[in-house]
Amino acid sequence: MNSHIKRLTSLAQYNIALTHLLAQCIKSGASLGFNTCNNTQPLSAYWEAVDMQLTSRMFLGYFCDNTLVGCVHYTRCLKPNGVHRAEVEKLLVHPQYQRQGIASALMQSLECEATKQGIELLILDTQTGDNSEKFYQTSNYIKCGEIPHFVRDSNGLFFSTSYYFKKLLSTS
Template sequence: MISIQAYNFNQAQAKIDQLCHLLIDSVAQGASIGFLPPLSQAVASTYWQAIIGDLQTEQRILLVALQDDQIVGSVQLDLPSKANASHRAEVQKLLVDSQFQRRGIAQQLMHQLEQQAQAQGRWLLVLDTRQGDKAESLYRKLGYQAAGAIPNFAQAADGATHTTIFFYRELEHSV
């Protein structure tokens, strides 16, 4: 049974080793999420420490998917603080452990993320992903619209560059 929880600073700090494992696994599996393999524990830990710091300022929401007490997935919602951005948020780093993929966990995380966004008054969500990745089809299935693509945006470990597609989705909201 998978449960989805929003983690606060203390919860995330207590599970930093599991979060690092999730990130390292995702990068090793070829996820285009800003890192290149092999990703070290030290680099992963530095990344998560920065994210955990954002949880204290309430500019970020971290959702984790748990099986028993083990983190098997996560996604983040970055909440811009600019005055003209109080209606939008950016979806970041949707990760599912390679041993738990194809079980609907990413979809569960995204549905919960959208509910969290609405609870924060955020109804326009934006994100980006590498063209052709399985994430692209997931986002389309969930109702995200392609806004455009930039060729050669992200570099892979082999030096090849790939197109990145930017998506958006407007959630239900009152005017």
């Protein structure tokens, strides 16, 4: 299998693949800001909005045999006192490709690119108790807090979200 990570500067040609990837991750139980994926229009609209904001974002796609099976992006802080930080968003790996090191490869590439761009601090959030917490902890992200009652699932149940950060090596 031929696999590689590619920086994407436009998402338009990948909208269908990204929408499918997001839908499959939601179906597998991931908390990604959407309660259901029965209607893919909001998922597609999400990627369209991300595409229009790529000037402040860095987006990586993971491809296996030219099929997009994973992605991650970060958004730089645009405030003058926060240009050294970025927020990691939507680390996704298709359920059929999980547990193969793809998430780790994406995060390592993201951190490398962030360092090259002078970003020294990455932050992220994830649903408390989700499997992703173990992944981020193993990847040396530090949990710095938890907000209760933060998200609601399709059944109306509330869940907390956990916040993580990682200081990157400075390039200066």
